[in-house]
Amino acid sequence: MRRRGATLLVGVVVLVALVLGSFVGIKVPYVEEGPGPTWNTLGSSSGKQLISISGGTTSNSAGQLRMVTVGVEDQITLWQAIRGWLDPSDAVVPREVVYPPDQTQQQTDQQNQQEFAESQSSAETAALRKLGFPVKVTVGSVVAGAPAEGHLRAGDVINSVNGQQVTSVEKLTSLIKARPAGTALVIGYSRNGVPASTTITSSKGSDGSPQVGVQVDQKQPSPYSIKFTLDDVGGPSAGLMFSLGIVDKLTPTDLTGGMTIAGTGTIDDDGNVGPIGGIAQKMRGAKRDGATVFLSPADNCAEAVANAVPGLELVKVSTLNDALTALQKLRDHQTPTLCAGS
The missing domain is CATH 2.30.42.10 (PDZ domain)
Known part of the structure; x- marks a missing residue:
């Protein structure tokens, strides 16, 4: 009986090992999204300013305006997918949501890089218009x-x-x-x-x-030459934070009031802020990197509130003007317009 029991135990251990091994080795058609890196648009990366401006006087700020990203891991295993489904910080979604089946991964990456460049252009246009340089x-x-x-x-x-x-x-x-x-x-x-x-x-x-x-x-005639320096980032969602970064650098006012403020949102040439994807992961990345305030596009507020992160105040913005008004209220120790329920 002892020998038979030992044999059975060994068999169970081997079976469990085989099952776990299959989980680890089997690839599934999903990607895992998690909190990605964040960058201070008023600061530098790899020794270079994220936003460099020549042609006029720029100012420094005590706080930070952090743009946020979503980290994407492709070619995940069944075990990683199960772990991701159980982790509230991550999202596991079908691969075609991120990489459309009618495009190669290279084409998708190029499209994301193009959207990133366009967001920088619109951020510059909206910021300079706010500063008195019309299109x-x-x-x-x-x-x-x-x-x-x-x-x-x-x-x-x-x-x-x-x-x-x-x-x-x-x-x-x-x-x-x-x-x-x-x-x-x-x-x-x-x-x-x-x-x-x-x-x-x-x-x-x-x-x-x-x-x-x-x-x-x-x-849009202006005396300024504005350049952005950030590699390996794609998509349009950093537009709002780039625009705020430009306004902050070109005005004597410290928009941050010494705080670490994160945010996201597309921006068009007229300063309208649009919705983005992955806000739950971006909020967690913001909190991880020290933010206490998060600027959310109005159309993302419901999702942001549903995935609220303790200690991260959710501010609702629809335009660049909304964001600037909210930052003014925060500096004045007033309550800005918040996402409902936050």
Whole structure:
């Protein structure tokens, strides 16, 4: 009986080892998302400033404005997937959520890097606009035979459409497309610094959408040259924190009030803050790296509250102006607009 019992015990141990070994070795079509690195947009990485500005005086701040990321581990095992499902700090999602099946991993990485670069461009545009350097949408050329011919010329600055201000190329396009082709549009413009207006009736473009037939450029004259230095990061979600970093550096006010503030959110040229993915993991990364305040896009507030991290105040923002107002209130020891339930 003793020999039989020992044999049975050895068999059970071997079976358990085989099962655990299969868990460890079997790859599953999932990825594990966890808190990724965070960076202070007012500081440096690898000896280089994340945001370097020349052409004017910059200031220093006592606190931090930290952008946050999600770490992604690919090619995980069944054991890692089970562990991730049980860990509230991580998320295990189907691989195609992160790496679309119709793209190679290289294509996905390139797309993420392009979105990161575009977010930096929009962050610069929104910040400089806030600092008093408006965007000028300038006519580069007029298409021969198009509705704008005889009305606009190369070099004209388009200021408005039907009384609504044109703040970017994107805004101009949306204002023209907001009315059906054949609509008379009152275009406000400046020529050689002299304001004027003209009425142009839009027509259908080759894609069927309304157009007036001008090629335009977006310019934002300022004395500053702004460069971003950060490698191996992708996606558009750092836009808000980059924009705040620029404003902080180019104004004497320390936006942080000496605090460590983290946040996330896309930003467009007009300063609108959009939702992002992985906010639960980003919040945990922020807390890990010392943040006590987290700026959350309004559209992510419900998810942020559901995954609240003790000691991390969740502030609701929809625009760059919202974020700046919230930071002002924090410096004044007032309560900013919070995500409901936080």
